[in-house]
Amino acid sequence: MEQVKITVALIIAILLQWTLRNVAEPFAYIDFPLIIVIYAAFGQNSIRALFYGTVAGILIDALSGGLLGANGFCKTLIAYIVSEIVRRVYLDNLLLRIPVIAGACLLDDTVYYGMHLLFGQEPTGQFVTTIAYSLIGTTVAGTTIYLILDSFFVENTKKRRREIFAARRQTRRRNPIRLGSRK
Amino acid sequence: MIERSQKDVWRITPWVMIALLLSNFVLMAFDAKTSSQERVIRTWTQVAADFVQSPVTSVSSAASNYFQSLVTLRSAQSENDVLKQRVQELEVELQNRESLSVENARLNSLLELKKQSNYKLLPAQIIGRDPSVWFDTLIINRGSLDGVKLNMPIIDNGGVVGRVTAVSPLTAQIWLITKDKMSEGGIIGELNTSNALGVLTGTGRTETLEMGYVPGSVEVQVGETVYTSGQEGIYPAGLRIGEIVEVRSGSATTAHRIFIKPSANFSSMQEVAVLLYEPPPRPAYDKTLPNAVKTDKGTNKKSSK
Numbered sequence: 503m504e505q506v507k508i509t510v511a512l513i514i515a516i517l518l519q520w521t522l523r524n525v526a527e528p529f530a531y532i533d534f535p536l537i538i539v540i541y542a543a544f545g546q547n548s549i550r551a552l553f554y555g556t557v558a559g560i561l562i563d564a565l566s567g568g569l570l571g572a573n574g575f576c577k578t579l580i581a582y583i584v585s586e587i588v589r590r591v592y593l594d595n596l597l598l599r600i601p602v603i604a605g606a607c608l609l610d611d612t613v614y615y616g617m618h619l620l621f622g623q624e625p626t627g628q629f630v631t632t633i634a635y636s637l638i639g640t641t642v643a644g645t646t647i648y649l650i651l652d653s654f655f656v657e658n659t660k661k662r663r664r665e666i667f668a669a670r671r672q673t674r675r676r677n678p679i680r681l682g683s684r685k
Numbered sequence: 686m687i688e689r690s691q692k693d694v695w696r697i698t699p700w701v702m703i704a705l706l707l708s709n710f711v712l713m714a715f716d717a718k719t720s721s722q723e724r725v726i727r728t729w730t731q732v733a734a735d736f737v738q739s740p741v742t743s744v745s746s747a748a749s750n751y752f753q754s755l756v757t758l759r760s761a762q763s764e765n766d767v768l769k770q771r772v773q774e775l776e777v778e779l780q781n782r783e784s785l786s787v788e789n790a791r792l793n794s795l796l797e798l799k800k801q802s803n804y805k806l807l808p809a810q811i812i813g814r815d816p817s818v819w820f821d822t823l824i825i826n827r828g829s830l831d832g833v834k835l836n837m838p839i840i841d842n843g844g845v846v847g848r849v850t851a852v853s854p855l856t857a858q859i860w861l862i863t864k865d866k867m868s869e870g871g872i873i874g875e876l877n878t879s880n881a882l883g884v885l886t887g888t889g890r891t892e893t894l895e896m897g898y899v900p901g902s903v904e905v906q907v908g909e910t911v912y913t914s915g916q917e918g919i920y921p922a923g924l925r926i927g928e929i930v931e932v933r934s935g936s937a938t939t940a941h942r943i944f945i946k947p948s949a950n951f952s953s954m955q956e957v958a959v960l961l962y963e964p965p966p967r968p969a970y971d972k973t974l975p976n977a978v979k980t981d982k983g984t985n986k987k988s989s990k
Binding site: 527547548552566574579585621 | 691694695697698699701702705706708709710711712713714715716717726727730731734737738741742745811812813814815816817818819820821822824850858860863864887
Protein backbone atom coordinates (compact mmCIF):
# COMPACT_ATOMS: atom_id res chain seq x y z
CA MET A 503 0.00 0.00 0.00
CA GLU A 504 2.86 2.35 0.88
CA GLN A 505 4.43 1.65 -2.50
CA VAL A 506 1.21 2.59 -4.32
CA LYS A 507 0.86 5.82 -2.33
CA ILE A 508 4.42 6.94 -3.07
CA THR A 509 4.05 6.01 -6.74
CA VAL A 510 0.88 8.11 -6.96
CA ALA A 511 2.66 10.99 -5.20
CA LEU A 512 5.54 10.71 -7.66
CA ILE A 513 3.21 10.74 -10.68
CA ILE A 514 1.48 13.86 -9.32
CA ALA A 515 4.89 15.47 -8.72
CA ILE A 516 5.98 14.82 -12.31
CA LEU A 517 2.71 16.21 -13.68
CA LEU A 518 3.10 19.32 -11.52
CA GLN A 519 6.67 19.77 -12.72
CA TRP A 520 5.51 19.49 -16.34
CA THR A 521 2.70 22.00 -16.02
CA LEU A 522 3.19 24.51 -13.19
CA ARG A 523 5.92 26.58 -14.86
CA ASN A 524 3.41 27.51 -17.54
CA VAL A 525 1.04 28.80 -14.85
CA ALA A 526 3.65 30.85 -12.97
CA GLU A 527 7.41 31.11 -13.54
CA PRO A 528 8.49 30.85 -9.84
CA PHE A 529 7.13 27.28 -9.65
CA ALA A 530 10.10 26.27 -11.82
CA TYR A 531 12.31 26.64 -8.75
CA ILE A 532 10.49 23.87 -6.91
CA ASP A 533 11.75 20.39 -7.74
CA PHE A 534 8.66 18.32 -6.91
CA PRO A 535 10.02 14.93 -8.09
CA LEU A 536 13.18 15.44 -5.99
CA ILE A 537 11.04 16.01 -2.90
CA ILE A 538 9.18 12.73 -3.46
CA VAL A 539 12.38 10.81 -4.27
CA ILE A 540 13.92 11.99 -0.99
CA TYR A 541 10.73 11.01 0.84
CA ALA A 542 10.92 7.54 -0.72
CA ALA A 543 14.57 7.31 0.38
CA PHE A 544 13.47 8.02 3.98
CA GLY A 545 11.61 4.69 3.83
CA GLN A 546 13.17 1.28 4.32
CA ASN A 547 13.35 0.17 0.70
CA SER A 548 16.26 2.11 -0.75
CA ILE A 549 16.25 0.14 -4.04
CA ARG A 550 12.75 1.40 -4.76
CA ALA A 551 13.89 4.96 -4.07
CA LEU A 552 16.73 4.55 -6.58
CA PHE A 553 14.31 3.44 -9.29
CA TYR A 554 11.95 6.31 -8.48
CA GLY A 555 14.90 8.69 -8.88
CA THR A 556 15.86 7.32 -12.29
CA VAL A 557 12.34 7.19 -13.72
CA ALA A 558 11.31 10.64 -12.43
CA GLY A 559 14.55 12.16 -13.67
CA ILE A 560 14.28 10.73 -17.16
CA LEU A 561 10.64 11.84 -17.49
CA ILE A 562 11.58 15.38 -16.54
CA ASP A 563 14.55 15.35 -18.91
CA ALA A 564 12.38 14.21 -21.80
CA LEU A 565 10.48 17.51 -21.77
CA SER A 566 13.50 19.62 -20.95
CA GLY A 567 16.11 21.22 -23.16
CA GLY A 568 18.82 19.52 -21.10
CA LEU A 569 20.52 16.19 -21.58
CA LEU A 570 18.36 13.09 -21.33
CA GLY A 571 19.48 11.20 -18.22
CA ALA A 572 21.07 14.14 -16.40
CA ASN A 573 18.21 14.50 -13.93
CA GLY A 574 17.97 10.70 -13.68
CA PHE A 575 21.65 10.54 -12.74
CA CYS A 576 21.35 13.27 -10.08
CA LYS A 577 18.17 11.96 -8.49
CA THR A 578 19.47 8.37 -8.34
CA LEU A 579 22.61 9.63 -6.62
CA ILE A 580 20.56 11.72 -4.18
CA ALA A 581 18.27 8.75 -3.41
CA TYR A 582 21.30 6.60 -2.57
CA ILE A 583 22.99 9.23 -0.38
CA VAL A 584 19.79 10.00 1.54
CA SER A 585 19.04 6.30 2.09
CA GLU A 586 22.58 5.83 3.43
CA ILE A 587 22.08 8.76 5.82
CA VAL A 588 18.74 7.30 6.94
CA ARG A 589 20.48 3.99 7.72
CA ARG A 590 22.71 5.77 10.22
CA VAL A 591 20.60 8.66 11.54
CA TYR A 592 17.01 8.61 12.76
CA LEU A 593 15.22 11.11 10.49
CA ASP A 594 11.52 10.83 11.31
CA ASN A 595 11.58 14.30 12.82
CA LEU A 596 10.52 16.99 10.33
CA LEU A 597 13.07 19.48 11.66
CA LEU A 598 15.90 17.06 10.94
CA ARG A 599 14.60 16.51 7.44
CA ILE A 600 14.83 20.19 6.47
CA PRO A 601 18.66 20.26 6.19
CA VAL A 602 18.51 16.97 4.32
CA ILE A 603 16.15 18.44 1.69
CA ALA A 604 18.30 21.57 1.42
CA GLY A 605 21.54 19.60 1.07
CA ALA A 606 19.99 17.21 -1.45
CA CYS A 607 18.68 20.12 -3.53
CA LEU A 608 22.09 21.79 -3.49
CA LEU A 609 23.85 18.60 -4.54
CA ASP A 610 21.24 17.80 -7.19
CA ASP A 611 21.62 21.20 -8.87
CA THR A 612 25.42 21.16 -8.66
CA VAL A 613 25.72 17.67 -10.16
CA TYR A 614 23.16 18.55 -12.86
CA TYR A 615 25.09 21.66 -13.83
CA GLY A 616 28.39 19.78 -13.72
CA MET A 617 27.12 16.95 -15.94
CA HIS A 618 26.05 19.47 -18.59
CA LEU A 619 29.44 21.18 -18.46
CA LEU A 620 31.07 17.78 -18.80
CA PHE A 621 29.17 17.13 -22.03
CA GLY A 622 29.78 20.66 -23.33
CA GLN A 623 26.19 21.90 -22.99
CA GLU A 624 26.23 24.83 -20.62
CA PRO A 625 22.79 25.45 -19.10
CA THR A 626 21.06 28.79 -19.67
CA GLY A 627 20.44 29.62 -16.02
CA GLN A 628 22.93 31.57 -13.91
CA PHE A 629 24.59 29.05 -11.55
CA VAL A 630 24.46 30.84 -8.18
CA THR A 631 21.11 32.58 -8.68
CA THR A 632 19.35 29.46 -9.91
CA ILE A 633 20.74 27.30 -7.11
CA ALA A 634 19.81 29.89 -4.46
CA TYR A 635 16.20 30.21 -5.63
CA SER A 636 15.91 26.47 -6.15
CA LEU A 637 17.23 25.82 -2.64
CA ILE A 638 14.67 28.14 -1.06
CA GLY A 639 11.76 26.94 -3.20
CA THR A 640 12.42 23.22 -2.86
CA THR A 641 13.15 23.37 0.88
CA VAL A 642 10.01 25.35 1.72
CA ALA A 643 7.81 23.24 -0.58
CA GLY A 644 9.46 20.02 0.64
CA THR A 645 8.78 20.80 4.29
CA THR A 646 5.12 21.53 3.54
CA ILE A 647 4.72 18.44 1.36
CA TYR A 648 6.30 16.20 4.02
CA LEU A 649 3.78 17.45 6.57
CA ILE A 650 1.00 16.38 4.19
CA LEU A 651 2.64 13.08 3.26
CA ASP A 652 3.30 12.19 6.90
CA SER A 653 -0.42 12.36 7.58
CA PHE A 654 -0.98 9.82 4.77
CA PHE A 655 1.81 7.54 5.95
CA VAL A 656 1.12 7.82 9.70
CA GLU A 657 0.88 4.04 10.18
CA ASN A 658 4.29 3.41 8.66
CA THR A 659 5.90 6.08 10.83
CA LYS A 660 4.46 4.57 14.00
CA LYS A 661 5.58 1.10 12.95
CA ARG A 662 9.08 2.31 12.25
CA ARG A 663 9.27 4.08 15.62
CA ARG A 664 8.17 0.90 17.41
CA GLU A 665 10.89 -1.11 15.63
CA ILE A 666 13.62 1.40 16.45
CA PHE A 667 12.76 2.12 20.08
CA ALA A 668 11.65 -1.36 21.20
CA ALA A 669 15.02 -2.33 22.69
CA ARG A 670 15.27 0.82 24.80
CA ARG A 671 11.88 0.26 26.40
CA GLN A 672 12.90 -3.25 27.50
CA THR A 673 15.94 -1.97 29.38
CA ARG A 674 13.76 0.56 31.21
CA ARG A 675 11.64 -2.18 32.67
CA ARG A 676 14.69 -3.62 34.34
CA ASN A 677 14.97 -0.76 36.76
CA PRO A 678 17.23 -1.81 39.63
CA ILE A 679 15.43 0.42 42.18
CA ARG A 680 12.08 -1.11 41.33
CA LEU A 681 13.55 -4.60 41.51
CA GLY A 682 14.95 -3.76 44.92
CA SER A 683 11.61 -2.54 46.26
CA ARG A 684 9.97 -5.87 45.40
CA LYS A 685 12.17 -7.56 47.91
CA MET B 686 7.04 -11.31 -5.28
CA ILE B 687 10.35 -11.82 -3.48
CA GLU B 688 10.47 -10.38 0.03
CA ARG B 689 13.98 -9.29 0.87
CA SER B 690 15.34 -8.74 4.37
CA GLN B 691 16.64 -5.28 5.25
CA LYS B 692 20.22 -6.58 5.19
CA ASP B 693 19.76 -7.90 1.66
CA VAL B 694 18.37 -4.57 0.53
CA TRP B 695 21.36 -2.69 1.99
CA ARG B 696 23.77 -5.17 0.40
CA ILE B 697 22.23 -4.88 -3.08
CA THR B 698 21.61 -1.11 -3.05
CA PRO B 699 25.15 0.06 -4.02
CA TRP B 700 25.18 -2.28 -7.02
CA VAL B 701 21.75 -1.15 -8.17
CA MET B 702 22.89 2.45 -7.75
CA ILE B 703 26.00 1.90 -9.85
CA ALA B 704 23.98 0.17 -12.58
CA LEU B 705 21.41 2.98 -12.69
CA LEU B 706 24.06 5.71 -12.68
CA LEU B 707 25.90 4.00 -15.52
CA SER B 708 22.73 3.64 -17.58
CA ASN B 709 21.90 7.32 -17.03
CA PHE B 710 25.44 8.28 -17.99
CA VAL B 711 25.24 6.26 -21.20
CA LEU B 712 21.88 7.86 -21.97
CA MET B 713 23.41 11.33 -21.51
CA ALA B 714 26.38 10.52 -23.73
CA PHE B 715 24.04 9.14 -26.39
CA ASP B 716 21.77 12.20 -26.17
CA ALA B 717 24.69 14.62 -26.42
CA LYS B 718 25.92 12.83 -29.51
CA THR B 719 22.69 12.26 -31.44
CA SER B 720 21.01 14.84 -33.60
CA SER B 721 17.56 16.27 -32.81
CA GLN B 722 15.87 13.99 -35.35
CA GLU B 723 16.75 10.82 -33.45
CA ARG B 724 15.39 11.81 -30.04
CA VAL B 725 12.64 9.21 -29.90
CA ILE B 726 12.11 9.26 -26.12
CA ARG B 727 11.64 13.01 -26.11
CA THR B 728 9.22 12.93 -29.01
CA TRP B 729 6.88 10.37 -27.47
CA THR B 730 7.05 11.84 -23.98
CA GLN B 731 5.96 15.14 -25.51
CA VAL B 732 2.95 13.40 -27.06
CA ALA B 733 2.00 11.93 -23.67
CA ALA B 734 2.58 15.24 -21.87
CA ASP B 735 0.39 17.09 -24.36
CA PHE B 736 -2.71 15.42 -22.89
CA VAL B 737 -1.83 16.94 -19.51
CA GLN B 738 -0.32 20.25 -20.53
CA SER B 739 -3.02 21.42 -22.95
CA PRO B 740 -5.97 21.20 -20.48
CA VAL B 741 -3.88 22.78 -17.68
CA THR B 742 -2.91 25.67 -19.95
CA SER B 743 -6.53 26.21 -21.04
CA VAL B 744 -7.81 26.20 -17.44
CA SER B 745 -5.04 28.47 -16.13
CA SER B 746 -5.43 31.01 -18.94
CA ALA B 747 -9.23 31.01 -18.47
CA ALA B 748 -8.77 31.66 -14.73
CA SER B 749 -6.20 34.35 -15.43
CA ASN B 750 -8.53 36.07 -17.92
CA TYR B 751 -11.39 35.96 -15.41
CA PHE B 752 -9.37 37.69 -12.69
CA GLN B 753 -8.02 40.14 -15.23
CA SER B 754 -11.58 41.09 -16.21
CA LEU B 755 -12.51 41.63 -12.55
CA VAL B 756 -9.62 44.03 -12.12
CA THR B 757 -10.57 45.89 -15.28
CA LEU B 758 -14.21 46.23 -14.19
CA ARG B 759 -13.26 48.44 -11.21
CA SER B 760 -12.04 51.24 -13.39
CA ALA B 761 -14.74 50.78 -16.04
CA GLN B 762 -17.13 53.56 -14.84
CA SER B 763 -14.66 56.43 -15.04
CA GLU B 764 -13.29 55.11 -18.31
CA ASN B 765 -16.80 54.98 -19.73
CA ASP B 766 -17.33 58.74 -19.35
CA VAL B 767 -13.99 59.55 -20.92
CA LEU B 768 -14.64 57.17 -23.78
CA LYS B 769 -18.06 58.65 -24.60
CA GLN B 770 -16.45 62.01 -25.14
CA ARG B 771 -13.67 60.43 -27.14
CA VAL B 772 -16.14 58.62 -29.41
CA GLN B 773 -17.67 61.91 -30.48
CA GLU B 774 -14.26 63.31 -31.34
CA LEU B 775 -13.34 60.20 -33.24
CA GLU B 776 -16.48 60.22 -35.35
CA VAL B 777 -15.41 63.52 -36.82
CA GLU B 778 -11.89 62.24 -37.34
CA LEU B 779 -13.16 59.04 -38.93
CA GLN B 780 -14.81 60.87 -41.77
CA ASN B 781 -11.48 62.44 -42.65
CA ARG B 782 -9.70 59.13 -42.45
CA GLU B 783 -12.10 57.29 -44.72
CA SER B 784 -10.77 59.03 -47.77
CA LEU B 785 -7.22 58.25 -46.67
CA SER B 786 -7.99 54.56 -46.08
CA VAL B 787 -9.28 54.15 -49.63
CA GLU B 788 -6.02 55.49 -50.92
CA ASN B 789 -4.08 53.30 -48.51
CA ALA B 790 -5.89 50.14 -49.64
CA ARG B 791 -5.08 50.91 -53.24
CA LEU B 792 -1.38 51.41 -52.47
CA ASN B 793 -1.28 48.26 -50.35
CA SER B 794 -2.63 46.12 -53.15
CA LEU B 795 0.14 47.42 -55.36
CA LEU B 796 2.70 46.61 -52.69
CA GLU B 797 1.37 43.07 -52.23
CA LEU B 798 2.16 42.31 -55.83
CA LYS B 799 5.78 43.10 -55.18
CA LYS B 800 6.00 40.78 -52.20
CA GLN B 801 7.08 37.27 -53.03
CA SER B 802 6.28 35.41 -49.86
CA ASN B 803 7.24 31.73 -50.11
CA TYR B 804 6.15 30.71 -46.60
CA LYS B 805 3.01 30.69 -44.47
CA LEU B 806 2.36 31.33 -40.80
CA LEU B 807 0.90 28.72 -38.47
CA PRO B 808 -0.40 30.18 -35.20
CA ALA B 809 0.41 28.08 -32.13
CA GLN B 810 -0.28 28.24 -28.42
CA ILE B 811 2.46 27.72 -25.83
CA ILE B 812 1.26 24.78 -23.75
CA GLY B 813 4.36 24.10 -21.69
CA ARG B 814 7.66 25.45 -20.51
CA ASP B 815 10.83 23.63 -19.64
CA PRO B 816 10.28 21.59 -16.44
CA SER B 817 13.93 22.11 -15.53
CA VAL B 818 14.85 25.51 -14.16
CA TRP B 819 18.23 25.37 -15.93
CA PHE B 820 16.80 25.61 -19.44
CA ASP B 821 14.15 27.74 -21.09
CA THR B 822 12.58 25.79 -23.90
CA LEU B 823 8.91 26.05 -24.87
CA ILE B 824 6.41 23.47 -26.02
CA ILE B 825 3.72 24.48 -28.53
CA ASN B 826 0.52 22.69 -29.53
CA ARG B 827 1.52 22.21 -33.18
CA GLY B 828 3.41 19.20 -34.43
CA SER B 829 4.33 17.27 -37.52
CA LEU B 830 0.64 16.64 -38.29
CA ASP B 831 0.25 20.40 -38.77
CA GLY B 832 3.27 20.56 -41.05
CA VAL B 833 5.85 21.65 -38.48
CA LYS B 834 9.36 20.45 -39.21
CA LEU B 835 12.72 20.64 -37.46
CA ASN B 836 14.49 24.01 -37.45
CA MET B 837 11.45 25.95 -38.63
CA PRO B 838 11.60 29.54 -37.31
CA ILE B 839 9.21 30.69 -34.60
CA ILE B 840 8.14 34.33 -34.49
CA ASP B 841 5.69 36.53 -32.63
CA ASN B 842 4.37 39.94 -33.62
CA GLY B 843 7.59 41.52 -32.35
CA GLY B 844 10.18 39.42 -34.09
CA VAL B 845 12.14 36.17 -34.02
CA VAL B 846 11.47 33.92 -31.00
CA GLY B 847 13.50 30.80 -31.79
CA ARG B 848 13.44 27.60 -33.77
CA VAL B 849 11.94 24.11 -33.57
CA THR B 850 14.32 21.53 -32.06
CA ALA B 851 12.07 18.50 -31.58
CA VAL B 852 8.80 17.58 -33.27
CA SER B 853 6.21 15.06 -32.19
CA PRO B 854 2.95 14.48 -34.09
CA LEU B 855 1.01 16.85 -31.79
CA THR B 856 3.60 19.15 -30.24
CA ALA B 857 6.96 20.75 -30.92
CA GLN B 858 9.78 21.92 -28.70
CA ILE B 859 11.31 25.36 -29.27
CA TRP B 860 14.70 26.73 -28.32
CA LEU B 861 14.65 30.46 -27.76
CA ILE B 862 17.17 32.74 -29.47
CA THR B 863 18.26 33.87 -26.01
CA LYS B 864 19.60 30.40 -25.18
CA ASP B 865 23.31 30.50 -24.38
CA LYS B 866 24.70 28.16 -26.97
CA MET B 867 22.72 27.88 -30.15
CA SER B 868 25.37 25.56 -31.48
CA GLU B 869 23.22 24.28 -34.31
CA GLY B 870 21.38 27.47 -35.14
CA GLY B 871 23.41 30.60 -34.47
CA ILE B 872 21.75 33.54 -36.22
CA ILE B 873 23.68 35.69 -38.62
CA GLY B 874 22.23 39.13 -38.15
CA GLU B 875 22.42 42.11 -40.41
CA LEU B 876 22.58 45.72 -39.26
CA ASN B 877 19.96 48.00 -40.74
CA THR B 878 22.06 50.91 -41.97
CA SER B 879 25.48 49.48 -42.73
CA ASN B 880 24.36 45.95 -43.76
CA ALA B 881 27.31 44.60 -41.73
CA LEU B 882 26.94 40.96 -40.66
CA GLY B 883 27.53 39.46 -37.23
CA VAL B 884 26.73 36.31 -35.24
CA LEU B 885 24.08 36.53 -32.52
CA THR B 886 24.29 34.48 -29.35
CA GLY B 887 22.16 34.39 -26.23
CA THR B 888 23.43 35.74 -22.96
CA GLY B 889 21.20 33.53 -20.84
CA ARG B 890 18.96 36.46 -19.97
CA THR B 891 15.71 37.04 -21.83
CA GLU B 892 16.29 40.74 -22.29
CA THR B 893 19.67 40.67 -24.04
CA LEU B 894 21.37 39.12 -27.05
CA GLU B 895 24.97 39.63 -27.99
CA MET B 896 26.18 40.22 -31.53
CA GLY B 897 29.78 39.48 -32.27
CA TYR B 898 32.14 39.51 -35.25
CA VAL B 899 30.97 42.92 -36.50
CA PRO B 900 34.16 44.63 -37.75
CA GLY B 901 35.33 47.46 -35.52
CA SER B 902 35.67 49.72 -38.52
CA VAL B 903 31.91 49.70 -39.16
CA GLU B 904 29.92 52.52 -37.59
CA VAL B 905 27.17 51.18 -35.30
CA GLN B 906 24.51 53.28 -33.58
CA VAL B 907 22.44 52.54 -30.49
CA GLY B 908 18.79 52.14 -31.49
CA GLU B 909 19.62 50.56 -34.83
CA THR B 910 17.50 47.55 -35.82
CA VAL B 911 19.00 44.11 -36.49
CA TYR B 912 17.44 41.72 -39.00
CA THR B 913 18.10 38.12 -39.98
CA SER B 914 20.35 37.72 -42.98
CA GLY B 915 19.23 34.21 -43.97
CA GLN B 916 22.82 33.05 -44.33
CA GLU B 917 22.68 30.41 -41.58
CA GLY B 918 20.04 28.50 -43.56
CA ILE B 919 17.39 28.48 -40.81
CA TYR B 920 15.73 31.89 -40.74
CA PRO B 921 14.61 33.71 -43.89
CA ALA B 922 16.21 37.09 -44.48
CA GLY B 923 14.53 40.25 -43.23
CA LEU B 924 12.96 39.07 -39.96
CA ARG B 925 13.31 41.57 -37.16
CA ILE B 926 15.53 40.35 -34.30
CA GLY B 927 15.80 43.39 -32.07
CA GLU B 928 17.23 46.79 -31.39
CA ILE B 929 20.78 47.73 -30.37
CA VAL B 930 20.91 48.94 -26.76
CA GLU B 931 24.66 49.01 -26.12
CA VAL B 932 27.79 49.08 -28.24
CA ARG B 933 31.24 48.32 -26.87
CA SER B 934 33.29 49.73 -29.67
CA GLY B 935 36.05 47.72 -31.24
CA SER B 936 39.03 48.97 -33.19
CA ALA B 937 40.47 48.38 -36.63
CA THR B 938 41.66 44.95 -35.49
CA THR B 939 39.00 43.96 -32.95
CA ALA B 940 35.28 43.47 -33.44
CA HIS B 941 32.49 45.43 -31.79
CA ARG B 942 30.54 43.85 -28.94
CA ILE B 943 26.93 44.75 -29.58
CA PHE B 944 24.08 44.08 -27.14
CA ILE B 945 20.58 43.77 -28.54
CA LYS B 946 17.16 43.91 -26.91
CA PRO B 947 15.04 41.25 -28.66
CA SER B 948 11.87 42.49 -30.31
CA ALA B 949 9.94 39.38 -29.26
CA ASN B 950 8.14 39.71 -25.98
CA PHE B 951 9.55 36.72 -24.09
CA SER B 952 8.19 37.59 -20.66
CA SER B 953 4.47 37.46 -21.43
CA MET B 954 4.37 35.28 -24.51
CA GLN B 955 1.28 33.05 -24.78
CA GLU B 956 0.98 32.57 -28.52
CA VAL B 957 3.55 32.39 -31.28
CA ALA B 958 3.57 31.56 -34.98
CA VAL B 959 5.51 28.87 -36.80
CA LEU B 960 6.96 30.10 -40.04
CA LEU B 961 6.41 27.24 -42.47
CA TYR B 962 9.67 28.07 -44.15
CA GLU B 963 12.14 25.63 -45.57
CA PRO B 964 15.47 27.10 -46.58
CA PRO B 965 16.59 26.63 -50.18
CA PRO B 966 18.78 23.54 -50.64
CA ARG B 967 22.44 24.27 -50.22
CA PRO B 968 24.65 23.87 -53.28
CA ALA B 969 26.66 20.68 -53.52
CA TYR B 970 30.25 20.72 -52.35
CA ASP B 971 32.80 21.70 -54.90
CA LYS B 972 34.70 18.44 -54.96
CA THR B 973 37.75 19.95 -56.57
CA LEU B 974 38.51 22.03 -53.48
CA PRO B 975 41.37 20.68 -51.36
CA ASN B 976 39.27 20.53 -48.14
CA ALA B 977 36.17 19.01 -49.78
CA VAL B 978 34.44 16.10 -48.02
CA LYS B 979 35.54 13.02 -49.91
CA THR B 980 33.05 10.45 -48.70
CA ASP B 981 30.90 10.01 -51.81
CA LYS B 982 32.05 6.81 -53.44
CA GLY B 983 31.16 7.87 -56.95
CA THR B 984 32.99 11.17 -56.89
CA ASN B 985 36.04 10.20 -54.89
CA LYS B 986 38.18 9.50 -57.87
CA LYS B 987 37.21 12.72 -59.54
CA SER B 988 37.99 14.87 -56.51
CA SER B 989 41.36 13.24 -55.91
CA LYS B 990 42.57 14.04 -59.38
